[in-house]
Amino acid sequence: MGKSNTKSKFKDFLLTQGLKSTNQRELILEEFLRAGSHLSTEDLYLRLRMKNPRIGYATVHRTLKLFAECGIAEQRHFGDGQARYEASAQDEHHDHLICISCGKIVEFEDSRIEELQMEVAGEHGFSIERHRLELYGYCSSCSTSI
């Protein structure tokens, strides 16, 4: 999904929900799209503060929740106790490789794994709505430098 497309999707969402379009929400969405994925609320807040001190943490927090409701962002947890947000892929799901040395996060997708997940779930009588797969280890830079 292109950036302008995402912006109009958000505007539509605000309209249909009877919410208002504000300068802060626009700034936060722009910075969110510019900044790349896997930012914590704090990360995004600090980036915004540098450019525009008139934005509060609470607003960033609430706006990220709106993004998630609207479907343009997803909340993630990688075990460090902080929520992170990433821009939603339009249709396909992906999982994560996380380097436990440098913190680098790589996305991947493997339909063979997804199929096996459905199979296993079916064996246990579950119908799956969503899943989480995270692989923790050392990226190439970190494993060679040991």
Place this chain on the structure above:
Amino acid sequence: MGKSNTKSKFKDFLLTQGLKSTNQRELILEEFLRAGSHLSTEDLYLRLRMKNPRIGYATVHRTLKLFAECGIAEQRHFGDGQARYEASAQDEHHDHLICISCGKIVEFEDSRIEELQMEVAGEHGFSIERHRLELYGYCSSCSTSI
């Protein structure tokens, strides 16, 4: 691993670490083994309080951390903001199916998925230390009752 085996493993751990064997630690381990897996600190604390009011939350918390250090328990997070602990399987890893309606948690293991994970990680230059796979959906009872 049998329960008495687990208990002696914990005693050994305490000895080798220069820690002391106390009544509280014994009670907590017994209740932990009796109670089944996926308990939060709070869960275990409440169960212990019913039988013996002279046990503090802090002690339960610290003892569960000892279990994890010692290798007889593992900490898990299933997205409800609470840490949960489960007794460690002696050698094999397992993953989880979680019912988003009733909260039921089922364990499973699939070596085909594990193999594919290693393959995908290798393609990205990662060497994997551990992983987390959770499938969220509706168990058979909950999906039929809709």
Place this chain on the structure above:
DNA sequence: CGCCTAGTTGAAAACGGATTTCAATTTAAA
């Protein structure tokens, strides 16, 4: 046994990220 020292305990305080409160402000419909 009783002493002694290091480890342990539990109530309460501190912590840290997430969330809410509320008075002042802004949006946008009438």
Place this chain on the structure above:
DNA sequence: TTTAAATTGAAATCCGTTTTCAACTAGGCG
């Protein structure tokens, strides 16, 4: 405009986790 409803941000609150600290053991030693 005027006005009602939504939004904002600083500060307060929430809630699970973790630490503090004075009182209390465990267990080694004489």
